[in-house]
Amino acid sequence: MTDLxxxxxxxxxxTVTGDGRYPMPPPDVLLERYRGLVRGKRLNEQASALVRQGRLAVYPSSRGQEACEVVAAAVLRxxxxxxPTYRDTVAIVERGVAPxxxxxxxxxxxxxxYDPVHHHVAPQATPLATQLPHAVGVAHAARLRGEDTVVLALCGDGATSEGDFHEALNFAAVFTAPVVFFVQNNKYAISVPLARQSAAPTLxxxxxxxxxxAVLVDGNDAAALTAVLGEAVGRAATGGGPTLVEADTYRIEAHTNADDAARYRTDAEVREWAERDPLRRLRAYLRAENALDDAREDAFAAEAEAVAARVRAALGEDRPVPTDELFAHVHATPTPQLAAQAALLRAELAAGEDAR
Structure with a gap:
């Protein structure tokens, strides 16, 4: 890989630019990608609103990265x-898990x-890169069993600075594990810019x-992502081993609701990337190809709004939280310290109820 x-x-x-290495996916495939982008954008908006209302503790938005999210799920069988990582809610939903x-x-x-085994989706990983060796382990095990299972492991640019990232790539390459490493390079590891993370020409x-x-792809181009990730999954499924795909994209929102992005980047930079919006780009192409009309637009928007409404209703409900769950799954056999802590919490809660 030498092309920058x-x-x-x-x-x-x-506008179609074309690339001699990859064909343009058919319009019907890209129409489904667009449908996913509409859903993903609305889910990001709704979840961010729920944080402001105190219904979610935190939400790492993938606004601006929706094409990466949607296509990552769509190319898998x-x-x-x-x-996934903590920022990949949209990808998990597109994989079929209820929002x-x-x-x-x-x-x-x-x-x-959710049930990871049922959905074939690992739990979201908050620590950077820790999910990558696990992904390689699942891929390697599948290969040893003679299965054609492929694992697609998502991570951000910050994860490429972690030891787990390099260990996972090395093992996968040596043992030709059927795994696709998909780096969403959104330019910042919280507040650390890419230039302070790596001196490599590209990740x-x-x-x-x-x-x-290894392939560098425009992460806001759903068509290019479909072609590149689809090829990587196909290669892994047929014994070709792992691939590293870097998506050149951008995080439009702050890292999370606890972050002040204005302290490390400019509004002008954000506006520049907002003009590269993946949804608007794909809509323009599909309209020009007469594959998207007002009726479909309205149907996709209504579908996305219905999902948002269900999320609002479910997360708007106050529900009791069983306090014993805090201690139930720390150790297979609770330690004396855990038992004492659980008893202390129950006593404090009971005292609070009596005080009322």
């Missing part, structure tokens, strides 16, 4: 696995909110050092 220009099939205004279940963790529960170049194919 990202793979791009659609310009920011939806039913038996494949997705390993309310996904948001359970971000509400402050002790569990991830995709790190894959070359480990002996695996």
């Amino acid at each position: 220009a990202p793979v791009r099939l659609l310009d920011a205004d939806g 039913p038996g494949d696995w997705l390993f 309310v279940e996904v948001l359970t963790l971000l509400r402050g529960e002790w569990h991830c909110g 995709a170049h790190k894959g070359v050092g480990y002996g695996m194919p």
Whole structure:
């Protein structure tokens, strides 16, 4: 990999640029990607609003990165696995997990909110890069069993500075594990810019050092992402081993609601990237191809609004939280200290009730 220009099939205004290495996906496929983008954008908006209302403890928005999220889920087959980060709520929902279940963790529960085995989606990982060795382990195990399972592991640019990232890539390359490492380079690891994280020409170049194919792609171009990630999944499924894909994208919102992004980036920079909006880009192309009309637009918007309404209703309900759950799953056999802490909490809560 020596090309510093990202793979791009659609310009920011939806004009076809073409790329000799990758074909343009069919319009019907891209129409489904657009539908997912509409859902993802509305989910990001709704979840961010719920944080402001105190219904979610935190929400790491993927606004601006919706194309990466939607396509990552879409290119996988039913038996494949997705390993997400804390910012990948939209990808998990597009994989088929109910939005309310996904948001359970971000509400402050002790569990991830869904059954990972049933959905083939690992729990969202808050520590950077810790999910990557796990993803490689699942992929390697599948290969040993003779299965064609592929694992797609998501991470951000900050994760590439962690040891787990490099260990995962090295193991995957040496053992030709069927895993796709998908780095969403949104330019900041919280407040640390990419230039202070890596001196490599691109993050995709790190894959070359480990002996695996590596591709840099425009992360706001759903068409290019579909082509690049689809090829990587296909290669892994047929014994070709791992691939590192870097998506050149941007986080429009702050890192989380606890972050003040104005302290480390300018409004002008955000506005520049907002003009590269993946949804607007794909809409322009599909309109030009007569694959998208007002009726479909209205139907997609109504579908997204219905999802948002269900999320509002579910998370707007006050419900009792069983306090014993705080201690139930720390150790298989509770320690004396845990038992004492649980008894203390029950006593304090009882005293509070008596005081009323």
